[in-house]
Amino acid sequence: AQSVTQLDSQVPVFEEAPVELRCNYSSSVSVYLFWYVQYPNQGLQLLLKYLSGSTLVKGINGFEAEFNKSQTSFHLRKPSVHISDTAEYFCAVSRGHAGNNRKLIWGLGTSLAVNP
Amino acid sequence: DTGVSQDPRHKITKRGQNVTFRCDPISEHNRLYWYRQTLGQGPEFLTYFQNEAQLEKSRLLSDRFSAERPKGSFSTLEIQRTEQGDSAMYLCASSPTAGLNYNEQFFGPGTRLTVL
Numbered sequence: 715a716q717s718v719t720q721l722d723s724q725v726p727v728f729e730e731a732p733v734e735l736r737c738n739y740s741s742s743v744s745v746y747l748f749w750y751v752q753y754p755n756q757g758l759q760l761l762l763k764y765l766s767g768s769t770l771v772k773g774i775n776g777f778e779a780e781f782n783k784s785q786t787s788f789h790l791r792k793p794s795v796h797i798s799d800t801a802e803y804f805c806a807v808s809r810g811h812a813g814n815n816r817k818l819i820w821g822l823g824t825s826l827a828v829n830p
Numbered sequence: 831d832t833g834v835s836q837d838p839r840h841k842i843t844k845r846g847q848n849v850t851f852r853c854d855p856i857s858e859h860n861r862l863y864w865y866r867q868t869l870g871q872g873p874e875f876l877t878y879f880q881n882e883a884q885l886e887k888s889r890l891l892s893d894r895f896s897a898e899r900p901k902g903s904f905s906t907l908e909i910q911r912t913e914q915g916d917s918a919m920y921l922c923a924s925s926p927t928a929g930l931n932y933n934e935q936f937f938g939p940g941t942r943l944t945v946l
Binding site: 722748765804806815818 | 880885
């Protein structure tokens with residue numbers, strides 16, 4: 715079984731500062747990794763995903779994440795945040811190559827608050 | 831491609847009543863997922879369809895819950911004899927089985943259920 719831990723429930727940051735949202739996972743099988751964003755009163759939107767290949771993944775809105783297999787981590791980063799980045803961020807994993815069911819196992823979320 | 835749609839967006843019901851939600855996935859997406867998200871939590875997997883076949887149900891899905899996808903297109907989720915603990919956001923996602931977005935789940939806006 716897989717599990718996901720988002721190490722910070724809330725991250726306050728000033729506008730134009732860098733930010734890192736931390737995510738660790740556990741799994742006995744290969745996994746795919748995802749970061750989703752949920753803006754207030756909106757649905758979940760995919761920021762980026764790691765399936766295979768380069769461990770540094772670039773996503774939308776200037777976000778990137780690095781897959782670290784030895785540390786079982788998939789931390790999300792942005793070098794300079796904007797007020798509009800204020801949202802809830804979720805890390806999720808699914809099984810890798812085995813089977814067709816790619817159900818997502820989710821972390822509890824990190825609330826990013828960007829202040830002027 | 832109009833995205834995943836869900837209906838209704840909000841539902842308020844009294845304890846003990848039955849409710850039914852509908853999800854229309856992106857056309858040609860064979861995989862369909864239902865998740866539940868309570869306040870302050872990440873989504874939790876409920877069930878998965880590959881075309882019309884329901885291939886996995888979470889233990890969270892008690893006997894009061896039933897889901898169908900009769901023609902492999904839209905899906906319904908019914909909750910019988912609702913309880914206050916059923917209050918949550920019910921999310922639907924669909925995913926293709928091939929192509930550029932293989933392994934990515936596209937989410938609808940969700941149906942927010944409030945049980946009084």
